[in-house]
Amino acid sequence: MSLKEQLETEIKDCRFHADLMSLKVKQLRSWDTALNVVLAIASSGSITSWTIWDEYAIYWGGFIALSQLITAIKPLFPFHKHVHTLNHRCYKQELLFLDLIEMWQNINDKSEGEDSIKTRLSYLTKQINENEFFDDDDGFEFSQKQVTKAQMMTEDILVTKYNIK
Numbered sequence: 281m282s283l284k285e286q287l288e289t290e291i292k293d294c295r296f297h298a299d300l301m302s303l304k305v306k307q308l309r310s311w312d313t314a315l316n317v318v319l320a321i322a323s324s325g326s327i328t329s330w331t332i333w334d335e336y337a338i339y340w341g342g343f344i345a346l347s348q349l350i351t352a353i354k355p356l357f358p359f360h361k362h363v364h365t366l367n368h369r370c371y372k373q374e375l376l377f378l379d380l381i382e383m384w385q386n387i388n389d390k391s392e393g394e395d396s397i398k399t400r401l402s403y404l405t406k407q408i409n410e411n412e413f414f415d416d417d418d419g420f421e422f423s424q425k426q427v428t429k430a431q432m433m434t435e436d437i438l439v440t441k442y443n444i445k
Contacts, residue, residue: 283394283401284387288444290405291380295438297412298373300430304420305366312359315350322347362420372411379404381442 281289322344383400386392414420422430438444 283397287380287384287387287397287401290401290408291377291384291442291444292434292438294373294377294380294408296430296434297408298370298377299433299437300422300426301366301370301373303426303430303433304422305363305370307426308359308363308366311357312363315354315357315359318350319347319354365414366420369411369414373408376404376408376411384442384444 379400383392383397383404387394387397
């Protein structure tokens with residue numbers, strides 16, 4: 281495999297993982313927001329509920345029980361912590377991707393020597409692999425839908441912005 285092919289492969293992989301992480305951040309943010317909305321409605325609505333308690337007691341009681349359950353188990357689903365971790369990793373992945381693109385441009389216009397690019401690519405590949413590795417505490421599962429969407433996003437960005445197919 282030529283240096284240019286290695287670089288192209290690394291660019292595609294790096295961009296894909298950046299897109300995949302950004303999709304997961306959006307998902308976790310929406311879950312966190314949904315849980316917080318339910319808790320906010322339950323806590324602020326409990327005072328209002330006394331006026332409708334007689335007519336809808338069973339429904340309101342169920343809603344309050346659900347909000348109490350969410351409050352109790354919410355620490356087991358640290359969405360905010362995961363969003364923070366993924367945001368940090370996603371940002372770093374974007375920077376690494378831009379470094380790869382700079383190398384891509386340098387190889388195309390021959391403004392940087394092949395040995396220099398090999399050395400930089402080796403270093404960046406190690407950083408990218410480290411950035412894409414998550415501890416067990418932050419083990420993220422990516423759905424097939426997210427993987428497919430990230431693949432489409434990656435292909436679109438690379439073709440549209442950088443003419444990489």
